[in-house]
Amino acid sequence: MENQHVNPCTIEKCDIFDFMAKYVGLSVLHPGGFPATKKLAQACGIDREKKVLDIACGKGTSAIFLAKEYGCQVEGVDISGDLIDEAKVFARQKGVAERVSFQVGDALNLAYSDNEFDVAVSQAMLILVSDKNKAIQEAKRVVKPGGYAGWLELSWKKQPPKEFMDAVSNEICAYCMTNVLTYEDWENLFRDSGFSQIEITRSSMNMSGVRGMIRDEGFGNVIKVMSKYLFNSRVRMRMKNLNVFMNSNSEYFGYGIYTARK
Ligand SMILES: C[S@@+](CC[C@H](N)C(=O)[O-])C[C@H]1O[C@@H](n2cnc3c(N)ncnc32)[C@H](O)[C@@H]1O
Known part of the structure; x- marks a missing residue:
């Protein structure tokens, strides 16, 4: 309860990602959904021969998508134990537990050896960490020479006032948005990262x-999301407000796919 006082997570005031995950029930929490993940994967040269690390994988939906789409081996890592538990169940349900673990x-201190992966990807994570450079260097460390690291991140189209x-x-997120570049x-x-x-x-x-x-969540989950939207007026109101805010400020909101070769 004390924590809630410091960082209230109510339907109206929750940070956008918490709101989308906890109250709306979405599992794909990066801009652009799977089509954007596909662009990121293609830019990083992911194919069935590659060993891929998904840093800040959340519930594992993108890691599972990559394994199914490209036949690659994927390791997902996230700071939240609850999300990792859900990801493991999800991988078994989707029949890819052999190829996805x-x-x-912590993205800032990865428990992997140097040069262990062909590719490291990360979506909507850098805006949540205090030391972006450390997270970038960690991704670089675990990728083989000649391998790729790729990030998908919310980006301002121009410097907002x-x-x-x-x-x-007020509308979206107290912390993560102040960390967007x-x-x-x-x-x-990325250019300064070597x-x-x-x-x-x-x-x-x-x-x-x-x-x-x-496409991103599957029909079953969309039914759950739609019923929350229809039957919970507070969720519906917040979603409408977010939609209006983002649409009326589309001159600022963008996202970038950034790939780099070691
Ligand atoms: C906005 S969600 C994105 C989840 C997923 N990548 C996706 O695109 O759906 C951000 C994720 O970053 C994770 N995260 C935040 N800080 C982290 C850190 N230092 N190390 C690893 N994961 C972190 C959170 O637990 C959360 O799952």
Whole structure:
């Protein structure tokens, strides 16, 4: 209860990712959904021969998607033990437990040897950590020479003014949004990190419609999400507010796919 006082997670005030996961029930929590994950995978050269690390894998939906789509071996790591437990169950349900494994771990101090993976990917994680550079260096360390690291991150299309950031903190998220960078600042961060090749794809943010949700979440989960939307007026109101806020500020909201070669 004391914690809630410091960082209240109510339907109205929860950070956007917590709201989407806990109250809406979504499991794919990065902008662009699986089509964006596919672009990230292609830019990193993922195929069935590759050993891939998904850093901050959440409930494991992208790790499982990569294993099914490309036939690769995937290890998922996340700081949340509860999410990792769900990911393990999910991998068994989807019949990929042979090729996908999960463990609890910190992106800032990965429990893997140097040069262990062909590719390391991470989606919607850097905006949540205090030391982005350390997280980037950890991804670089565990990737083989010549291998790829790739990130998918929320990005400002242009530097937002203070009033906008205040509104964002109120509407969306107290912490993670203040940690978002402009496309140029992300690019500089990756360029300064010692990789040899940096490629960037910029995209606009769209809230995925029902069809996009079915593609990413599966029909069963969409039914659960839709019933929360229909029968919980507070969830419905917050989702509408978020939609309106993001659509009316589309000049700022974007996301980038950033890939780099070791
Ligand atoms: C917005 S969610 C994204 C989850 C998933 N990558 C996706 O795209 O659906 C961010 C995830 O980062 C995880 N996370 C935050 N800080 C972390 C850290 N230091 N190390 C590992 N995972 C972390 C959270 O537990 C959460 O699962």
